Amino acid sequence: MGQFAEHTGLSAGANGVYAGEIHPGWDVLGNANGGYLMSMLGRAALLESGRPDIISLSAHFLAPGRPGPLTATTTSLKQGKRFATTRVDLTGPDRLILSGTVITGDLRDGEGPTLVNQNAPDMPAPLDCPRTVADPDGMFPPPFMLKVEQRLHPDDAAGATGEPRVRGWFRLLDDEPLDTTAAVLASDFLPPTVFNTDLPVGWVPTVQMTVHFRKRPTTEWLLVDSVTHFVQNGTFEIDADLYDDSGELVAQSRQLLLIARA
Amino acid sequence: MGQFAEHTGLSAGANGVYAGEIHPGWDVLGNANGGYLMSMLGRAALLESGRPDIISLSAHFLAPGRPGPLTATTTSLKQGKRFATTRVDLTGPDRLILSGTVITGDLRDGEGPTLVNQNAPDMPAPLDCPRTVADPDGMFPPPFMLKVEQRLHPDDAAGATGEPRVRGWFRLLDDEPLDTTAAVLASDFLPPTVFNTDLPVGWVPTVQMTVHFRKRPTTEWLLVDSVTHFVQNGTFEIDADLYDDSGELVAQSRQLLLIARA
Numbered sequence: 001m002g003q004f005a006e007h008t009g010l011s012a013g014a015n016g017v018y019a020g021e022i023h024p025g026w027d028v029l030g031n032a033n034g035g036y037l038m039s040m041l042g043r044a045a046l047l048e049s050g051r052p053d054i055i056s057l058s059a060h061f062l063a064p065g066r067p068g069p070l071t072a073t074t075t076s077l078k079q080g081k082r083f084a085t086t087r088v089d090l091t092g093p094d095r096l097i098l099s100g101t102v103i104t105g106d107l108r109d110g111e112g113p114t115l116v117n118q119n120a121p122d123m124p125a126p127l128d129c130p131r132t133v134a135d136p137d138g139m140f141p142p143p144f145m146l147k148v149e150q151r152l153h154p155d156d157a158a159g160a161t162g163e164p165r166v167r168g169w170f171r172l173l174d175d176e177p178l179d180t181t182a183a184v185l186a187s188d189f190l191p192p193t194v195f196n197t198d199l200p201v202g203w204v205p206t207v208q209m210t211v212h213f214r215k216r217p218t219t220e221w222l223l224v225d226s227v228t229h230f231v232q233n234g235t236f237e238i239d240a241d242l243y244d245d246s247g248e249l250v251a252q253s254r255q256l257l258l259i260a261r262a
Numbered sequence: 263m264g265q266f267a268e269h270t271g272l273s274a275g276a277n278g279v280y281a282g283e284i285h286p287g288w289d290v291l292g293n294a295n296g297g298y299l300m301s302m303l304g305r306a307a308l309l310e311s312g313r314p315d316i317i318s319l320s321a322h323f324l325a326p327g328r329p330g331p332l333t334a335t336t337t338s339l340k341q342g343k344r345f346a347t348t349r350v351d352l353t354g355p356d357r358l359i360l361s362g363t364v365i366t367g368d369l370r371d372g373e374g375p376t377l378v379n380q381n382a383p384d385m386p387a388p389l390d391c392p393r394t395v396a397d398p399d400g401m402f403p404p405p406f407m408l409k410v411e412q413r414l415h416p417d418d419a420a421g422a423t424g425e426p427r428v429r430g431w432f433r434l435l436d437d438e439p440l441d442t443t444a445a446v447l448a449s450d451f452l453p454p455t456v457f458n459t460d461l462p463v464g465w466v467p468t469v470q471m472t473v474h475f476r477k478r479p480t481t482e483w484l485l486v487d488s489v490t491h492f493v494q495n496g497t498f499e500i501d502a503d504l505y506d507d508s509g510e511l512v513a514q515s516r517q518l519l520l521i522a523r524a
Contacts, residue, residue, distance in 0.1 A: 056470045056518055058320045060347055060363050062340045077361050078324045083469070085322055087361070099339050099349070101322050101361065103470065110495030112521040113461050115426065118491040164377065199375050207345070208318045208365065210472045212518045214495050229380040230511050233372030233476050237514060249492050252499060254516055256318055256474045259374040 002176025003147065004185070008039045010047060016074040018044050022092070024067040028142035032065035034206045034255075035188030036144070037098050039181045041088045044072035045102030046181070049084035053107040054180035058210040059100035068093060077101070082109065107180070107216035120243040121225045123153055126169040130157045132191075140201070141191065148172055150189060156196060164193040164228035164236075171221045178217040180251075186222045187211050187240050187253040193228040194236060194259070202260025207235070209255035219245035231259055264438025265409070266447070270301045272309060278336040280306050284354070286329045290404035294327035296468045296517075297450030298406070299360050301443045303350045306334035307364030308443070311346035315369040316442035320472040321362035330355060339363070344371065369442070369478035382505040383487045385415055388431040392419045394453075402463070403453065410434055412451060418458060426455040426490035426498075433483045440479045442513075448484045449473050449502050449515040455490040456498060456521070464522030469497070471517035481507035493521055 001009075007026065010018040026036040042054045070090055077085040083105040090098040123129070129151035134143045153167040170186040172178060178186075192204050226240040236259050242251040263271075269288065272280040288298040304316045332352055339347040345367040352360040385391070391413035396405045415429040432448040434440060440448075454466050488502040498521050504513040 058322075058363075058470060058472065060320075060339065060365070062347060077322065077358060085324060085361070096339060099347070099363065101320075101363070103322070107495065110497065112496040112523060113493060115456070115459060115461060115493035115498075116491070117426065164379065194377070197377060199377060208320060208472070208474070210320065210470070210516070212470070212497075212499060212516075214492060214497060229378070230476060230514070231375060231377035232511065233369065234374040235372065235474075235476060236377075237474060249494065252492070252516075254472070254474075254514075261374060 002172060002174060004172050004176055004182055008043055008181060010040065010043055010072055012047060016048055018047060018072040018074065020070045020072060022065050022067045022070050026144045026147060027067065028144065029139065030066055033144050033188065034061060034209065035185040037065050037090060038188065038209065039185045040070065040072065041090055041098055041100045042102055042181045042184050044074050044088045045086040045104050048074040048076065049086050049104040051084050051104035051106060053105060053216055054102060054184065054213055055083055055105045056103040056212045057100060057184060059098050060208050061098055061206050063095050063097050065092060065097045107213060120223055120247040121167050123167060123223055126151050126221050129154060129169060148189065159196055161196055164197050166190045166193050166196060166226050168224050169221050170224055178222060180213055180217065183217045183222060183242055183251055184211055186224055187242060187251060188255065190224055190226050193226050193238055194231060199231065200260045204257045204260055207256045207258065209253065211251055211253040213251045215248055215250045217244055217250045221245055222250060234259060264434060264436060266434050266438055266444055270305055270443060272302065272305055272334055274309060278310055280309060280334040280336070282332045282334060284327050284329045284332050288406045288409060289329065290406065291401065292328055295406050295450065296323060296471065297447040299327050299352060300450065300471065301447045302332065302334065303352055303360055303362045304364055304443045304446050306336050306350045307348040307366050310336040310338065311348050311366045313346055313366035313368060315367060315478055316364060316446065316475055317345055317367045318365040318474045319362060319446055321360050322470050323360055323468050325357050325359050327354060327359045369475060382485055382509040383429050385429060385485055388413050388483050391416060391431055410451065421458055423458055426459050428452045428455050428458060428488050430486050431483050432486055440484060442475055442479065445479045445484060445504055445513055446473055448486055449504060449513060450517065452486055452488050455488050455500050456493060461493065462522045466519045466522055469518045469520065471515065473513055473515040475513045477510055477512045479506055479512045483507055484512060496521060
């Protein structure tokens with residue numbers, strides 16, 4: 001078993017309750033990465049529904065997740081022919097951390113007409129992009145960068161564009177294969193878009209995040225293209241589109257975050 | 263009280279349960295418009311949390327809503343200083359219709375830096391755009407077009423662009439003022455983007471929808487700009503950005519839908 005599968009693993013208890021653990025090293029300043037927590041939320045829904053793929057995952061961030069034991073409490077809302085819908089609450093030792101609803105199904109079942117009017121961004125090949133390494137001081141880039149391999153577009157790695165957009169390649173370590181739970185992690189792993197602009201760099205907590213899957217990820221790398229259009233009124237959005245090696249869309253995500261105060 | 267407020271009104275019962283009604287005329291072929299149902303879901307969270315504005319509303323569509331009595335069952339997940347998070351289940355006479363989670367707060371409280379890199383689309387003034395009228399046969403445009411005033415961009419009204427984009431103005435009837443619950447309705451009121459393309463026209467049910475508010479709507483009209491980038495694998499997304507009269511962003515929504523089969 002690969003490290004990601006191990007560190008997001010859940011063991012089934014009675015009545016739709018699963019036990020897991022927030023492993024150390026996935027945090028920044030003690031708070032677990034949101035994508036890592038959402039991966040566990042998605043895994044609980046997959047286990048409970050018996051379906052192979054996440055179709056849509058929607059999560060509300062209620063409290064920081066600290067390393068330690070975690071309980072995933074699932075409630076089946078619907079077991080349809082094509083999709084299952086499962087509510088999942090992730091609870092730490094003392095409080096609710098993440099509450100979400102997950103649609104699961106089989107992404108190989110999709111059929112219908114195709115119409116695409118957006119292309120994957122131009123990117124150098126993964127190994128021609130610089131790998132993000134963690135800052136030993138532990139703040140930024142955060143230590144959880146050691147848990148995956150992330151390679152940013154050279155312009156974004158240099159913070160040279162001034163635009164609220166970050167593009168990067170993502171893969172798991174040690175040839176661990178990607179699945180939809182890992183792609184959820186990928187959707188929330190890039191440095192925040194606004195760090196490429198003149199806006200203050202600081203804590204930008206996610207309030208709500210939704211990921212919709214459009215194709216099962218099967219290639220080694222995922223290309224993540226994240227962009228922000230509106231910083232206003234104390235909040236901003238990050239929209240991330242995930243493509244596979246062949247340039248086909250795998251998922252679209254959107255999160256609402258609080259902007260750092262000056 | 264205006265018709266919209268009346269038709270989405272809820273009366274409080276005990277233990278966070280509210281009673282409402284799916285009013286006739288908001289449906290197409292007997293199924294209530296999704297935005298109309300989400301407006302009631304948002305209203306339940308506003309009432310239960312005691313906050314004035316929806317900040318973020320996320321909903322999963324589980325079964326069609328038919329005219330008749332409706333129960334909104336709320337559960338408070340968090341009562342924070344800035345935001346409250348409330349889970350809401352809308353149940354009809356025999357089953358769960360819509361399950362959602364709503365963040366509420368006061369949109370006047372937002373502050374922070376501003377960075378905008380997307381403009382409202384060029385649109386003729388509302389009264390220079392043709393008003394959408396319902397087809398007397400009852401299918402498309404659906405009869406619920408009588409419940410609001412919608413005026414499409416002339417090119418979109420003519421179905422002339424061939425592009426999966428629809429732009430329109432929205433206001434309530436009889437000078438009823440807009441609020442965030444009405445803006446939720448506006449976010450899901452335009453004809454589906456794909457109807458402007460060569461793809462088959464048919465039933466395109468929403469699976470999941472999320473609306474994030476970025477400013478309190480206070481003007482008479484809302485401008486809704488909806489676009490689709492990817493139809494693939496049996497599903498498509500509609501992203502809608504809502505602007506007020508002054509061109510400032512009010513909300514962003516995204517929904518995942520099933521594409522009609524040929």
